[in-house]
C-alpha cells in the first residue's frame with residue numbers, strides 16, 4: 001500500500017503545522033481587515049505565477065520539496081442556495097466557515113494552477129481577496145478560470161494561506177458554482193459589453209449557435225450551458241436533435257460520461273444519428289461496459305461496412321470483452337506499452353478470476369478463492385480506477401510531501417493528486433461513485449445527500465464527493481506502485497543495497513482493495529503500468545482467504561506497525577516477535593549488520609566470520625521453523641550464497657540458498673541425490689528469483705534434472721513477483737546458462753548474473 005514516512009523531519013513538519021493551526025484557531029471570528037490592496041494582491045499573484053512556472057520547469061531551488069498540509073476536516077455545504085444569505089468580502093470573519101451564507105465574486109485575473117487553482121477575485125463592491133480552490137481542475141470552465149468568470153462560493157471559509165495573509169478556501173467541489181454570464185444572478189455591471197448581455201429574446205437556435213461557437217473554441221463546459229438553455233426554449237425536433245447531440249459530444253469531451261450517454265441516447269432521429277450511435281458506443285467503452293459497446297459498434301459496422309474506424313473500434317471492444325470474460329492478456333505487449341507511455345495507463349479490461357468478496361470473522365470483508373488454485377495462477381488482473389504518477393523527468397527531491405495532522409502521517413508521492421483526480425472523476429461520472437464509496441473507510445461517516453442545487457446529478461447513488469471522505473478512503477485503500485514490477489525487479493537485482501530509486505506512483509484498484517494483510521501472505525501483487533496482477537504465491541485450497549503484504553515484512557524483526565490501517569497483524573511471526581525480548585531483537589539487528597559488513601570483504605576469513613554470525617543469528621530463533629519463520633535470515637543467507645556462487649563454491653552456495661528458502665517457508669525435497677521438488681511454496685521475498693537462479697546454477701553439473709526443475713521454479717518465482725513470465729529470458733538473458741553450460745554458446749548478455 002502507500003508509503004508513510006516516519007522520520008524526524010516529518011515529525012518536525014507535523015509539529016510546526018500543528019502550532020500554526022492552533023494559532024489560526026485562536027483568531028477565529030475576528031473581523032477580516034485586508035492588509036493588501038487589490039493592486040498589491042495582483043502584483044503578488046503575478047510573482048507567484050512566475051515562481052510556479054519556474055518550478056514546473058524544474059528551475060526551482062534544488063532543495064525544494066513541495067509540502068502540502070491537510071487542514072482540519074469540515075463538511076461540505078448541504079444547504080440549497082435559496083436558503084443561503086449573500087455576504088460581501090467586508091462581512092467575512094477570520095478562520096470561519098460562514099455557514100448559512102454565500103458570496104458572489106468574479107475573477108479579476110486568469111487563475112493559475114499552483115497545486116490548487118488560485119485566483120484573485122472581487123465582489124460587487126470591488127473588494128479583492130485571494131481564492132484557493134483545492135482540486136478545482138474540475139469545472140474550472142474547461143481547464144481554467146478566465147478573467148471575468150463569475151463564481152459563487154457556498155458557506156465561504158476564510159482562512160490563512162501560505163504566502164499571503166487570508167483568503168477564501170474551497171475544499172469541496174460542491175461548494176463552488178461557476179455562474180454563466182447570462183444567469184440572472186450576475187450583476188448587470190459584470191455583464192456589460194459582453195455579447196451575451198441581452199439574451200432574453202433568444203430562441204433555441206440562438207442558444208444552439210452560441211453553444212456551437214463555444215464547442216468550436218474547445219470551451220466544452222460553456223457549450224453545454226448554452227445547449228441546456230436551448231433545450232429549455234421549446235426547440236423543434238430538429239433543434240432538439242442537434243442540441244442533444246452536441247451537448248452529448250461536449251460532455252464526452254470533458255469526461256462527463258453519464259451525461260454524455262444520457263444525451264446521446266436521447267438524440268431523436270436525424271442527420272447525426274450514426275454519429276450519436278458511435279458516441280454512445282465510445283462512451284460505453286470508456287465506462288467499461290464492453291458488451292454493450294461491442295453491440296453498438298457491431299450495429300454501426302453492419303450499417304456502414306465501409307467505415308474502417310468503426311471496424312477498428314469494434315475489434316478493440318471485442319478484445320476488451322474477451323479480457324473481461326476470460327482474462328487472456330498479452331503481457332509482453334503490455335510491458336512494452338507501459339515502458340513507452342507516460343503516464344503508463346493501459347487500455348485493458350479487468351478480469352476477476354476464481355475469487356469473491358466475503359465477510360471475514362474479524363477483519364471486515366476479504367477476498368476468498370472460489371476454487372482450489374495452484375502457485376502462480378492468475379487470480380485478478382485489475383485496471384486502476386484512477387492512477388497518479390510522479391513525472392519521470394522530475395527529480396526526486398521535488399516530490400510532494402503531504403502532512404496530515406489529523407492522522408499524524410506524512411506521505412510522499414501522488415496520494416494528493418490521486419484524491420483530486422478521483423473526486424473529479426466521481427463528480428463527472430457519478431455512476432462510478434460506488435466503486436470508491438463502498439471501500440473501507442474505518443467507520444468514518446460518509447457525506448451523502450440528494451441533489452443540492454443540481455450539483456452532480458446522480459441518479460442511482462446520491463453522493464456529493466466530500467474531499468475529506470475520499471481522502472480517507474484513498475489513504476486506507478490506495479497502493480503505491482512502480483511503473484512496472486519488472487523495472488523494480490531489475491533495479492533490486494542490480495542494486496542489492498535496497499536503495500529505493502524508483503518513482504512512486506499510486507492508484508486505486510477497488511477489487512484488490514478487498515484483500516486483507518498478512519505477513520504470511522498467500523498471494524502477491526505485481527504491476528504493469530496501471531494494471532495490477534495478483535497471483536497465487538502458493539497452492540491455495542478453495543474458500544480460503546487471500547492475503548497480501550501492505551508493508552514488506554520487516555527485516556528488523558520489529559512488530560510491524562499497521563496503526564495507520566487500525567489493526568495489529570496477528571500472523572505467527574508478528575505474534576512471536578511480540579513475545580520475544582527486545583534484547584534479542586536488538587541482537588538480531590546488530591548481527592545482521594555485522595554479517596553484511598563481513599560479506600562486503602571478499603576474504604575467506606570474512607566469509608567464515610559471516611558463517612559464524614549466521615549460526616549465532618539462527619540460534620536466536622528458538623521455535624521450530626514449522627511454527628515460526630525466520631525472515632531475518634533471508635538476507636544474510638542469500639548474500640552469502642551469492643558470495644559463494646561468484647567464487648564457484650557451489651556446494652556452499654547451494655546449502656546457503658536451501659537454508660534461506662527454508663527460513664521463509666519453502667519446504668524442499670531432493671536436490672542432488674533425488675529430484676528437486678518444492679513441497680510447499682514460501683513467501684515471495686525480494687530477490688527470490690535470484691536465489692532460485694543461484695540454486696539452478698549450483699545443480700547444473702551435479703544434478704542436471706534438478707537444475708532444470710530449479711530453472712522452472714526460478715521462472716515461477718519471476719511469474720509471481722513480476723506478474724508475467726514472458727519477459728524472463730529478456731530480463732535475465734542467456735548469460736547465466738552460457739556460464740554454466742560450456743557446450744552451448746551464446747553472445748547474449750544478461751544483466752544480473
Ligand SMILES: C[S@@+](CC[C@H](N)C(=O)[O-])C[C@H]1O[C@@H](n2cnc3c(N)ncnc32)[C@H](O)[C@@H]1O
Pocket residue numbers: 362363364365366439440442476477513514515516517518564565566567568569570
Ligand atoms: C484495504 S482494506 C481491506 C478490506 C477491508 N477488510 C474491507 O472490509 O473493505 C484495509 C482494512 O482492512 C482491515 N484489515 C486488513 N488486514 C487486516 C488484518 N490482518 N487484521 C485486521 N484487520 C485487517 C483493516 O481494517 C484495514 O484498515
